[in-house]
Amino acid sequence: MFSKSTEYALRATIYIAQKSSENCKLGIKAISDATDSPPHFTAKILQVLTKNNKIISSVRGPNGGFYMTEEAKSLPVRSVLDVMEEDSVLERCILGLNKCSEAKPCPMHSQYKLIKQQLITLFETKTIMELASDIRDGEAFINND
Amino acid sequence: MFSKSTEYALRATIYIAQKSSENCKLGIKAISDATDSPPHFTAKILQVLTKNNKIISSVRGPNGGFYMTEEAKSLPVRSVLDVMEEDSVLERCILGLNKCSEAKPCPMHSQYKLIKQQLITLFETKTIMELASDIRDGEAFINND
DNA sequence: ATAATTAAAGACAAAAATATCTTTAATTAT
DNA sequence: ATAATTAAAGATATTTTTGTCTTTAATTAT
Numbered sequence: 001m002f003s004k005s006t007e008y009a010l011r012a013t014i015y016i017a018q019k020s021s022e023n024c025k026l027g028i029k030a031i032s033d034a035t036d037s038p039p040h041f042t043a044k045i046l047q048v049l050t051k052n053n054k055i056i057s058s059v060r061g062p063n064g065g066f067y068m069t070e071e072a073k074s075l076p077v078r079s080v081l082d083v084m085e086e087d088s089v090l091e092r093c094i095l096g097l098n099k100c101s102e103a104k105p106c107p108m109h110s111q112y113k114l115i116k117q118q119l120i121t122l123f124e125t126k127t128i129m130e131l132a133s134d135i136r137d138g139e140a141f142i143n144n145d
Numbered sequence: 146m147f148s149k150s151t152e153y154a155l156r157a158t159i160y161i162a163q164k165s166s167e168n169c170k171l172g173i174k175a176i177s178d179a180t181d182s183p184p185h186f187t188a189k190i191l192q193v194l195t196k197n198n199k200i201i202s203s204v205r206g207p208n209g210g211f212y213m214t215e216e217a218k219s220l221p222v223r224s225v226l227d228v229m230e231e232d233s234v235l236e237r238c239i240l241g242l243n244k245c246s247e248a249k250p251c252p253m254h255s256q257y258k259l260i261k262q263q264l265i266t267l268f269e270t271k272t273i274m275e276l277a278s279d280i281r282d283g284e285a286f287i288n289n290d
Numbered sequence: 291a292t293a294a295t296t297a298a299a300g301a302c303a304a305a306a307a308t309a310t311c312t313t314t315a316a317t318t319a320t
Numbered sequence: 321a322t323a324a325t326t327a328a329a330g331a332t333a334t335t336t337t338t339g340t341c342t343t344t345a346a347t348t349a350t
Contacts, residue, residue, distance in 0.1 A: 001146060001234060001237070001239055002239070002241070003307075003308090004241065004307075004308065004309095005307075005308080007240055007241030008241075010240055011240055011241070011242075014252060025326095027325095027326075027327090028326085028327075036242075038308080038309060038310080039310095040309065040310050040311070041308065041309050041310080043327075043328085044308095044309085044329095046327085047327085047328065047329080050327090050328090058326090058327060058328090059316085059317070059326085059327080060315075060316045060317055060318095060325080060326050060327045060328075061315095061316060061317025061318050061319095061324090061325060061326055061327080062317070062318045062319060062324065062325045062326070063317090063318070063319090063325085063326085064316085064317065064318080064325075064326050064327065065326070065327080066327085077253075089146060092146070094146055094147070095152055095155055095156055095287070096147070096149065096152030096153075096156070097156075097181075097286075097287070097288070097289055098289050099289045099290075100286075104286050105284075105285050105286070106285055106286065106287065107159060107276035107277070107279040107280055107284075107285035107286075107287065108222075108267075108271070108276065109285065111267055111271070112267065114263075115260060115263050115264055115267065118259075118260050118263075119260055122253075122256055122257070122260065126253070126256070130252075131252035131253065132252070134252040135252055139250075139252075140250050140251055140252035140254065141242075141245075141249050141250070141251065142240070142242070142251065142252065143242070144242055144243050144244045145244075148337075148338090149337075149338065149339095150337080150338080170296095172295095172296075172297090173296085173297075183338080183339060183340080184340095185339065185340050185341075186338065186339050186340080188297075188298085189299095189338095189339085191297085192297085192298065192299080195297090195298090203296090203297060203298090204296085204297080204346085204347070205295085205296050205297045205298075205345075205346045205347055205348095206294090206295060206296055206297080206345095206346055206347025206348050206349095207294065207295045207296065207347065207348045207349065208295085208296085208347090208348070208349090209295075209296045209297065209346085209347065209348085210296070210297080211297085
């Protein structure tokens with residue numbers, strides 16, 4: 001469904017949301033370990049997610065690292081997809097046609113649009129914080145151990 | 146959702162199902178034109194789909210080309226995904242975790258599994274023929290014109 | 291038989307995605 | 321001020337995906 005980059009982005013974001021705060025930041029090593037992601041590659045992805053401190057914030061130097069504000073934690077999961085430029089997965093034609101629409105549907109259009117709408121709703125209503133809470137409560141996991 | 150290869154495979158299969166029969170075969174050019182796909186690349190993909198004549202059949206030489214038997218046309222759309230080795234899209238964890246399961250779910254697992262099940266059902270119940278009929282009846286389209 | 295036609299097979303090329311490594315800049319603690 | 325620490329930025333490498341081109345083999349019509 002998503003690229004590796006986006007999978008790593010989602011996992012890192014959820015982990016940072018759960019573990020960090022403005023006075024408790026996380027290093028790249030801790031994040032990549034906890035989410036089973038390649039550290040250097042994850043660092044690159046976090047550079048994107050910290051652009052404009054939109055989703056993730058960071059500070060350099062000793063005791064620095066990555067963290068999220070409470071405000072950012074309350075963003076919908078879809079914001080991560082938007083930044084990673086994978087929101088299109090939620091909109092595209094399942095057969096890859098550019099002009100697939102109600103007026104000129106592909107043969108899977110009418111059935112797939114119902115599923116697509118549920119995907120959109122899921123990513124737009126679920127917040128990052130909600131996913132993070134499930135991990136904190138031990139109801140969900142973010143690694144492969 | 147799917148790779149370009151699989152998108153081309155699905156479009157080509159649906160087109161061949163609609164236009165061909167054992168005594169009316171289609172050339173690669175006709176297929177790639179009708180489905181807005183790169184001809185040489187599509188030829189490669191058809192080589193996979195014709196392996197063992199499982200889904201698509203072909204004969205070489207004059208008046209040769211690609212076609213489908215009535216039996217093959219009645220296969221579920223999922224058979225194309227299986228051959229293209231993209232059936233995993235219907236099974237994988239949306240966050241890319243290898244060990245995501247009921248016992249050790251990712252934080253999106255419980256909500257996403259409902260959507261995933263609908264995708265599986267869609268691809269397993271819909272037949273290639275059904276999609277092809279929609280095109281024949283002018284209810285659906287397979288190109289970008 | 292021969293020539294024409296068509297897909298199959300294989301080699302190659304380009305682009306994109308994934309991953310790593312090194313250098314730089316910012317921040318902090320001392 | 322200095323040294324240590326950390327992310328940012330940039331360069332490079334590897335792998336995968338996508339795409340093209342050429343040669344081969346099969347089939348058919350003449």
